[in-house]
Amino acid sequence: MTSVTVSPKYQVVIPKKIRESMQIRPGEKLQVISFESRIELVPIRPIKEIRAIFKGLDSSFDRDADDRV
Numbered sequence: 001m002t003s004v005t006v007s008p009k010y011q012v013v014i015p016k017k018i019r020e021s022m023q024i025r026p027g028e029k030l031q032v033i034s035f036e037s038r039i040e041l042v043p044i045r046p047i048k049e050i051r052a053i054f055k056g057l058d059s060s061f062d063r064d065a066d067d068r069v
Contacts, residue, residue, distance in 0.1 A: 029043075030042060
């Protein structure tokens with residue numbers, strides 16, 4: 001398990017191994033989430049990058065007439 005130290009300015013450095021595995025680049029924004037007794041950093045990815053996850057997914061399906069309000 002990797003640990004980091006909080007600087008006097010309350011800054012932390014994300015270890016290189018984690019930055020590389022998560023493909024975090026300088027200037028990239030992270031969402032900071034406080035959850036129970038944890039702090040989580042979640043990369044904010046561009047919508048184009050997220051859309052690529054679903055490439056090739058068949059989105060066609062039959063709707064019932066009652067699906068729309």
